[in-house]
Amino acid sequence: MEYKCLIFISILICGGNASFDLAGGPKSNGTFPKGFLFGVSTAAVQIEGAWNEDGKSESIWDHLVHTNKSFVKDGSNADVAADSYHLYKRDVEMVRELGVDIYRFSISWPRVLPTGRTNLINPKGIQYYSNLIDELLKHNITPMVTIYHWDLPQKLQDIGGWTNAHLVDYYTDYANVLFQNFASRVKYWVTFNEPMQTCLEGYGGTYRAPALNRHGIAEYLCTHNLLKAHASVYHLFNDKYRSMNGGKIGMSLDSNWAEPKTNSSRDKEAADLYLKTHMGWYAHPVYSSEGNYPPELIRLVNEKSRQQNYTRSRLPVFSPAEVEYIKGTADFFGLNHYTTYLLSMADGEVGGIPSHENDVGIVRIQDSSWPSKSSSSWLKVVPFGFRRLLNYISKNYNNVPIIVTENGYADFSGVDDHARVSYYSHYLNALLHAIHVDRCNVHGYFAWSLMDNFEWDDGYV
Numbered sequence: 001m002e003y004k005c006l007i008f009i010s011i012l013i014c015g016g017n018a019s020f021d022l023a024g025g026p027k028s029n030g031t032f033p034k035g036f037l038f039g040v041s042t043a044a045v046q047i048e049g050a051w052n053e054d055g056k057s058e059s060i061w062d063h064l065v066h067t068n069k070s071f072v073k074d075g076s077n078a079d080v081a082a083d084s085y086h087l088y089k090r091d092v093e094m095v096r097e098l099g100v101d102i103y104r105f106s107i108s109w110p111r112v113l114p115t116g117r118t119n120l121i122n123p124k125g126i127q128y129y130s131n132l133i134d135e136l137l138k139h140n141i142t143p144m145v146t147i148y149h150w151d152l153p154q155k156l157q158d159i160g161g162w163t164n165a166h167l168v169d170y171y172t173d174y175a176n177v178l179f180q181n182f183a184s185r186v187k188y189w190v191t192f193n194e195p196m197q198t199c200l201e202g203y204g205g206t207y208r209a210p211a212l213n214r215h216g217i218a219e220y221l222c223t224h225n226l227l228k229a230h231a232s233v234y235h236l237f238n239d240k241y242r243s244m245n246g247g248k249i250g251m252s253l254d255s256n257w258a259e260p261k262t263n264s265s266r267d268k269e270a271a272d273l274y275l276k277t278h279m280g281w282y283a284h285p286v287y288s289s290e291g292n293y294p295p296e297l298i299r300l301v302n303e304k305s306r307q308q309n310y311t312r313s314r315l316p317v318f319s320p321a322e323v324e325y326i327k328g329t330a331d332f333f334g335l336n337h338y339t340t341y342l343l344s345m346a347d348g349e350v351g352g353i354p355s356h357e358n359d360v361g362i363v364r365i366q367d368s369s370w371p372s373k374s375s376s377s378w379l380k381v382v383p384f385g386f387r388r389l390l391n392y393i394s395k396n397y398n399n400v401p402i403i404v405t406e407n408g409y410a411d412f413s414g415v416d417d418h419a420r421v422s423y424y425s426h427y428l429n430a431l432l433h434a435i436h437v438d439r440c441n442v443h444g445y446f447a448w449s450l451m452d453n454f455e456w457d458d459g460y461v
């Protein structure tokens, strides 16, 4: 079956324009290293339900889907979702039945702190996560906690959300409550899940909550505060809680792989620019030797801002002390990866003016011959992109330990899911090559997701 799929992909390659082997290597004879972590991931909004139960307040996702009925494709919401708030014991059994080592879930800030601040700590919220953690440990499953997976308390959005610099302190206070209660039982922590989705899509665009659409301005302010918040929580953990049980803390960044559309030097430059100005926007300040935003992003936003007659760049500036404070604040690189794009330089202006898209000035497409039977049209099956991305991260960020915190494939539901089986076979094969042939330092791999759930604007379709 596995081998047939490789042949299947090769046939499509011959028929299409792509001139490379999508599979990312022949069938590997390698095995995963001893101690390699296999896991599954979820997020609070997507599975918990109980959106207003036991003292939980409204999150920005509750607010968005309740106030804009056309935001979600099927008009649904996350009020009940997979009802994991009530069914968590059965969910943990499912994790056990899968035979994986580790479960990554997120904690809902408004469930733990209904005002967003620590003046009120909700005992029922703490109890829920405490029970979940104990249930996992009882089954010998290691918990991994994502502190922030997109569900800001609406009360904090009302005062500007991540564009408000005070969020750095409020987020640190929130994380401190989690560490006080759970750090003795939880070894793995993720500060932020896919911050680019939060800032670029939520503040710069309309695709994620809070759907502000203040492009060119708000995505940069959001990112600036979020990176400081990440560093602040890393230092808190490092100084006060790590010694409890030798825990580890990192961030989970989402990235596509970027391949040049052709071999022209301009397209190669575009692919390089894509990685530097998207994943690198978050990775360079934390994981590079130099720290700070990537020099290319600073140059591009400064230039555009000047042309647009702004007195100062729309990209905020880190002081030298802040660059040092943020640099090196992670024990591992969490990577969420799904697919690959082809990049070229834009001819003329692209995107809104101003916007991150317009500042960067590149265009991405996918090759229509790339295989995909996914319910997400963008989810093309390109395993070699995964291998190249792992190599890129290893090379550019000092061979950092990588944990793949998300990878997976959306289908049209049902258990007859051969396309999903094929996706996992090929991506895991590419991962084996990255580990054994390329010597990438990969420590774990999480499938997204444990179960069908509320897929944001796609609802349950």
Ligand SMILES: *[C@@H]1O[C@H](CO)[C@@H](O)[C@H](O)[C@H]1NC(C)=O
Pocket: 029, 030
């Ligand atoms: C695995 O494959 C490599 C080449 O890809 C080969 O050198 C090696 O001998 C193989 N090992 C086994 C155990 O078959």
Ligand SMILES: *[C@@H]1O[C@H](CO)[C@@H](O)[C@H](O)[C@H]1NC(C)=O
Pocket: 068, 069, 070, 071, 206
């Ligand atoms: C609601 O969401 C839809 C889909 O994203 C969007 O087109 C529309 O502008 C939104 N409505 C409001 C009032 O924001």
Ligand SMILES: *[C@@H]1O[C@H](CO)[C@@H](O)[C@H](O)[C@H]1NC(C)=O
Pocket: 019, 261, 262, 263
């Ligand atoms: C790019 O260059 C490689 C190696 O020189 C070649 O094999 C390939 O066909 C070229 N691809 C395109 C799209 O021109």
Ligand SMILES: *[C@@H]1O[C@H](CO)[C@@H](O)[C@H](O)[C@H]1NC(C)=O
Pocket: 307, 308, 309
């Ligand atoms: C910036 O100011 C100059 C001089 O006043 C003007 O010519 C130019 O059109 C302005 N640019 C934009 C993008 O508004």
